[in-house]
Amino acid sequence: MSDARNAMDLGGPPEESAIEAYGVSKRYRRGWALRECSFRLPAGRICGLVGPNGAGKTTLMAMAANLLEPTNGSLKVFGAAPESAEAGRRTAFLAQEKPLFRRFTVAETLRLGRELNPGWDQQAAESIVRAGDVPMHAKIGTLSGGQRTRVAFALAFGKRPDLLMLDEPMSDLDPLVRHELMGTLLAAAAERGTTVLMSSHMLSELGDVCDFLLVISTGGLRMAGDVDEILSAHMLLQGVDNAPGQGRNPSPEVPADLARHTVIEYRTSGRQASALIRPDGPVSDRWQSHTPHLEELLLSYLRCPDAPALISPGAQVPGRLHGSETEAA
Numbered sequence: 581m582s583d584a585r586n587a588m589d590l591g592g593p594p595e596e597s598a599i600e601a602y603g604v605s606k607r608y609r610r611g612w613a614l615r616e617c618s619f620r621l622p623a624g625r626i627c628g629l630v631g632p633n634g635a636g637k638t639t640l641m642a643m644a645a646n647l648l649e650p651t652n653g654s655l656k657v658f659g660a661a662p663e664s665a666e667a668g669r670r671t672a673f674l675a676q677e678k679p680l681f682r683r684f685t686v687a688e689t690l691r692l693g694r695e696l697n698p699g700w701d702q703q704a705a706e707s708i709v710r711a712g713d714v715p716m717h718a719k720i721g722t723l724s725g726g727q728r729t730r731v732a733f734a735l736a737f738g739k740r741p742d743l744l745m746l747d748e749p750m751s752d753l754d755p756l757v758r759h760e761l762m763g764t765l766l767a768a769a770a771e772r773g774t775t776v777l778m779s780s781h782m783l784s785e786l787g788d789v790c791d792f793l794l795v796i797s798t799g800g801l802r803m804a805g806d807v808d809e810i811l812s813a814h815m816l817l818q819g820v821d822n823a824p825g826q827g828r829n830p831s832p833e834v835p836a837d838l839a840r841h842t843v844i845e846y847r848t849s850g851r852q853a854s855a856l857i858r859p860d861g862p863v864s865d866r867w868q869s870h871t872p873h874l875e876e877l878l879l880s881y882l883r884c885p886d887a888p889a890l891i892s893p894g895a896q897v898p899g900r901l902h903g904s905e906t907e908a909a
């Protein structure tokens with residue numbers, strides 16, 4: 581457990597927030613992309629940002645990186661407005677399309693990073709590029725998609741940010757490179773206390789990397805908090821369906837003995853039934869129960885966007901009503 585969390589348990593000062601969002605909404609011409617998002621991401625965490633296509637993940641990160649302004653509400657980055665010099669200096673954002681100058685060589689790209697960023701770490705940036713055997717004299721436009729991603733990573737890392745936001749960083753990387761760059765990321769975060777906010781659709785890999793989660797869908801915050809707290813607030817149940825239909829039933833009726841619990845998802849296949857619940861008291865012993873894996877839990881929430889939201893106490897911003905959301909146990 582981190583010193584900061586120990587301090588909290590002992591009634592010491594609360595952990596610093598890397599991001600605080602107060603009722604943030606964003607409206608584009610076509611409509612709302614995000615509605616009323618309030619949460620905090622404590623500093624030093626590696627946070628997975630999960631949601632279906634079009635959920636608003638890029639929009640949220642772009643607002644924290646001062647590339648977009650909220651329509652309503654406000655954000656703070658390390659206590660400062662995203663447009664402040666302080667927040668800009670401490671933040672790096674690796675956008676999904678990895679924008680780099682195609683005519684620059686790799687060496688020129690890193691030189692530009694050095695000139696633009698006072699705290700630039702040339703050695704860290706170069707070692708990321710060299711680990712992928714990317715030639716320093718190669719023009720960006722001649723690199724493969726994965727090599728360009730590596731250079732963009734190096735540029736973001738070289739800045740030595742306190743908050744590193746990565747928009748689907750792994751999508752065009754082969755499995756070995758993903759593993760290597762995630763290792764670099766974890767080492768940097770452990771060594772320097774860097775906060776990482778990373779959107780990803782690779783649910784199976786998030787569990788190895790992240791210790792905090794933000795889940796959004798249809799523009800709203802569905803879940804936020806410490807991964808361990810979130811997992812332990814849920815139970816995956818398996819048993820026999822008392823009223824089986826033919827084959828897989830897309831909307832089976834939730835059995836009466838689960839009614840007292842918060843049922844996120846109830847599914848049946850023939851006589852087999854499974855449910856993801858947030859238990860409120862003991863569960864009937866006709867069910868076999870276990871703590872879900874992160875991927876199982878996320879898939880249930882993504883399949884059931886109307887399930888009640890869960891914002892754990894450590895992810896709540898002070899002085900903000902969290903509506904119908906429930907606290908993790």
Ligand SMILES: Nc1ncnc2c1ncn2[C@@H]1O[C@H](COP(=O)(O)OP(=O)(O)OP(=O)(O)O)[C@@H](O)[C@H]1O
Nearest residue numbers: 608609610613631632633634635636637638639640
């Ligand atoms: N510049 C824009 N103008 C109009 N609508 C936009 C714009 N950018 C995003 N949107 C819309 O806002 C919503 C959220 O988009 P956003 O890119 O934030 O989603 P996302 O969660 O990052 O999706 P993905 O997983 O596909 O990358 C989508 O409906 C998208 O079409």
